Amino acid sequence: MLQSVIEEADSVFATAQSEEVLLHAKARFLGKAGSVAALMARMREIPPADRPGFGQAVNAAKDRVEALLQHNLLRLRAEARNRDLAGPFVDLTLPGRRAEAGAVHPLRLVERKMLAVFSEMGFEVALGPEVETDFHNFTALNFPPDHPARDMQDTFLTTDGRLLRTHTSPVQIRTMLANEPPIRIAAPGAVYRCDTLDMTHSPNFRQVEGLVIDRAVTMADLKGTLLRFTRGLFEKDLEIRLRPSFFPFTEPSVEVDVQCVFCGGSGCRVCKHSGWIEILGAGMVDPAVLASVGLDAEVFGGFAFGIGVERVAMLFYGVDDIRHFYENDHRFLSQFA
Ligand SMILES: [Zn+2]
Incomplete structure (x- = not known):
């Protein structure tokens, strides 16, 4: 009887092909309801005089079963190791x-640089929503009802009658409505236009807008601010020049050229041999814009300017295709790390 339990355990343990199976079999023989415990329970059937001998025999059998278990545990571990080695x-x-x-995106690097220069000049950062009303994006900025920029081909409209802002200028309106002059803000952010993505255009790009509103602000203040801004941005003593232009929200309006950062003005491929590169639009805030936010144009005046982040980043880093900024190509982006 004892021998048959030992032989059965030997046979079951020897055929186990995994530790899990072996430990399961262990319970069958050595567990509380196992074969060895069942043998021990038979003690009652044994005549009292034979009980010590029977007890010793059962314990010996139990030791033998445990030794067989240990042997097979080592066997399985050795087999597993040999499989790994093979x-x-x-x-x-x-x-x-x-x-x-990761690294900071080149557009963010340039935007941070711009804001750092603005900050040195005492401008505060102002932010506004990217989904705007027609009032903030167009009407308050003196866009006539029939202005081509309002055309659906240029502006993304939302189904609830709002639009994706086409410039950061609505932040001017929100700031002037919420604050009394003096105002001096820099407004960075994403803007949207229905353009086809190509080498120099994107339907979604970034601008930084500057606005100053105070008493007795003159065009000389605008030019001085732009000169200091461009020199701070490019970290070179470059000259700027102002050319007459037109924007609905400024009067007079100017396009601002900076001396070519590549050739210093002597002429090269980038500046098309003119020595100048157009970098931003600016002007004195139109009295109609001041009126739309309830400011008295007889008392207050100011200037505004907007600069494209992608355009400056292309000049900064010599990037010839705007699409590189949006493709998330690690080989491109890692150059700015
Ligand atoms: Zn040049």
Whole structure:
């Protein structure tokens, strides 16, 4: 009887092909309801005089079953190790793959640079929503009802009658409505226009807008601010020139050229041999805009200017295709890390 339990355990343990199966079989023989415990329970059937001998025999059988279990546990571990060694070779001394660290996007770098220059000049950063009303984006900025910029081909309209702002200028309106002059803000942000993506255009790009409103602000203040801004931005003593232009929200309006950052004004391919590069639009705030936010144009005046972040980033880094900024190509982006 004892021998048959030992032989059965030997046979069951020897055929186990995994530690899990083996430990399951262990319970069958050595567990509380196992074969060895059942043998021990038979003690009552044994005449009292034979009980010590029977007890010793059962304990010996239990020791034997435990030894068989241990033997097979070692057998299975040795087999598993041999399987690992026979498998594909893993060279643990090879260097690992390094996780690439991210970096600040070049557009953000340029925007931060612009805001740093604005900050030195005492401008505060102001933000506004990208989904705007027609009033903030057009009407208050003196766009006539029939202005071509309002055409659906230029502006993304939302189904609830609002629009994606086409410039950061609505932040001017929101700031003037919420604050008393003096006002001096820089407004960075994304803007949207129905343009087809090509080398120099994108339907979604970034601008930084500057606005100053105070008493007795003159065109000389505008030019001085622009000169200091462009010199701070490009970190060179470049000259600027103002050319007459037109924007609905400024009067007079100017296009601002900066001396070519590449050739210093002597003429090169980038500046098309003119020595100048157009970088921003500006002007004195139109009295109609002041009126739309309830400011008395006889008392207050100011100037505004807007600059494209992508355009400056292309000049800064010598990037010839705006699409590089949006494609998230790691090989491109890692150059700015
Ligand atoms: Zn040049």
